[in-house]
């Protein structure tokens with residue numbers, strides 16, 4: 001785990017999201033949960049040693065952010081956007097697996113030591129938020145303030161958590177730093193607006209959904225990558241390419257890797273990003 005500021009810890013070196021902990025004078029607040037059970041249990045133990053866990057906040061519904069919610073059931077309330085439950089514990093149909101089997105498969109391959117702590121399907125608790133909000137919410141825990149903002153774009157349930165006392169924003173997959181951007185659930189117009197909103201926050205640190213911790217320069221890099229995707233597909237359409245031809249001819253696989261442990265998703269990302277960008281550009285014409 002990386003200690004980012006006096007009270008913020010984050011884990012960016014595992015598969016999946018970057019789960020984080022903020023320690024306050026009245027217990028800790030978790031932001032997202034690790035997809036590797038061993039890491040998740042280590043983080044939980046680390047937090048327990050310093051006091052109670054007060055809340056778990058999810059930045060978005062994708063499985064790599066919410067898989068570990070099971071281990072917080074009965075421990076603390078979960079907070080998230082009101083849209084979170086709609087797509088919670090669901091994976092893209094193209095994965096051709098149940099969400100449970102998909103999760104077990106990852107643990108078997110990448111976190112075998114965690115397998116003994118994986119509950120049976122019947123015992124796994126799909127721990128959706130008990131506390132939800134629509135536009136914004138302010139949570140005071142001890143000496144810390146958690147400003148929660150609806151931040152649609154990457155999905156329709158994304159939020160940004162700004163903790164001014166730590167000059168840090170936890171942004172989920174609104175930012176992918178130094179790794180491939182997934183467009184499979186993106187609403188581009190909303191995402192650009194959210195990136196502009198993020199640029200207005202007074203922070204030194206951005207904890208992205210994937211990749212190393214960054215600063216606000218990552219906002220520009222993400223916008224550039226997004227423009228490159230939509231631009232390449234628009235150029236293809238201008239040449240008269242069909243969606244299939246765009247998929248065949250356009251790829252940004254050489255630009256950067258997929259985040260840790262997900263190299264096998266590169267082809268899926270390239271194909272689906274082109275398809276999503278194609279539909280977006282065609283809708284605008």
Ligand SMILES: [Zn+2]
Pocket residue numbers: 060062154173209
């Ligand atoms: Zn995501």
